Amino acid sequence: MLLNNKISLSFFIKNILRQALLIFLFANLIVLLKLYSPLVLVIPITIAVILGTCIALLLAFRTNQAYDRWWEARTAWGAIVNDSRSLIRQLQMFLTEEPDNESLLHSFVERQCAWCFVLGDTLRGQDITDRLHKFLPLSDQQRVNRSTNKPNAILLDHGLAIRRLYQNQQLTDFQMVQLSTTLNNLTDSMGRCERIKSTVFPRTYTFNMQVFIYLFATILPFCFDSIHYLLDVPLVTLLSSAFILIEKSAIQLQDPFENQPTDTPMTTIAQKIEADLKSMTAYPTSPAKQITQTYYSL
Known part of the structure; x- marks a missing residue:
């Protein structure tokens, strides 16, 4: 996620450099032809204005x-974030203050932290081995690795652990329902993320938008007077590049799980959840707060 920090100029330039360079070269070619050839077509500026207005509306x-x-x-x-805190707070309220229950509560904390990190890494298509090794015992790691949906497997372990508490009469019927509701909320949030990840933004819309923008960039050099060479080429390049940059920004926003600077900051959020849950359950040490040195947070 982009932060309030100063954004590197290269972040914008690298996204449109190739297209801007092609438009710059094309604009130079057309202006030179207009200077030395009387046969070059002159297009009324009104055409470009109408097309540019349509592009602006579509881009919006x-x-x-x-x-x-x-x-x-x-x-x-x-x-x-809210449901993770609620899950651990409910367990703290429902379980009696016995020495064995502290280690049991810590196992829920570790499992919930693992779920948050694994969900984020899975959505980004990254390896989760280190996450599992950090938070889960070996037997749980092996069971999760055998699953096709690893975050869901971790939630299932949550559910089975809660069922054992209920069978051992450590939870009442009402408490069991409350914890199940919280797990269902976590499942719902996971499903929403998976739906966004798996639903592709219509490619035809992107293609049509790019056609309109390049058509605008093609028409625009024919609309200016050839005697204003020093003004024509920069104007054509800047106006066309502005449309391209906005369109590229929209493409980045539409896919929030691609390990890009515009991502949803899932790793940062998971780190915050880990710090909160360990603080709530009196861990001897809490993870150090991560300070972002760049203009974005992942």
Whole structure:
């Protein structure tokens, strides 16, 4: 997720450098032809204005839809934060203060931290071996690794552990229902993230938008007077690049789980959850707060 820190100029340039360079070269070619050939077509500026207005409206709609996907992902992870805290607080309230229950509560904390990190890494297509090794015992690691949906397997372990507590009469019927509801909420948030990840934004919309932008960049050099060479080429390049940059930004926002600077900051959120849960359950040491040195947080 982009932060309030100063954003590197290279973040913007690298996204549009190739397209901007092609437009710059094309604009130079057309202006030179207009200077030395009387046969070059001159297009009324009104055509470019109408096309540019249409592109601006379509880009506004596209950016809004992309932001909705990004915001839904962020909302889902906000719910994960709340439900993670609620799960551990409920267990603290429901379990009696016995020495054995402290280690039992810590096992839930470790498992919930593992789930948060594993869910984020799975959505990004990253390896989760180190996460499992850090939080789970070897037997649980092997069982999770055999599952096709590893975050769901960790939630299942939560559910089975709660069932054992209920069978041992450490939980009442009402407490069992409350904990099951919290697990269902976590499952719902996981499902929302998986739906966003697996639902592809319509490629035809991206293709059509790019066609309109490049058509605008093609028409625009024919609309200026050839005597203003020093003004024509920069204007064509800047105006076209602005449209391309907005369209690229929308593409990045529409996929919030791709390990990009515009991602939902799942790792940072998981670190915050780990710190909160360990603070709630009196761990001897809490993880150090991570300070971001760049202009984004993952």
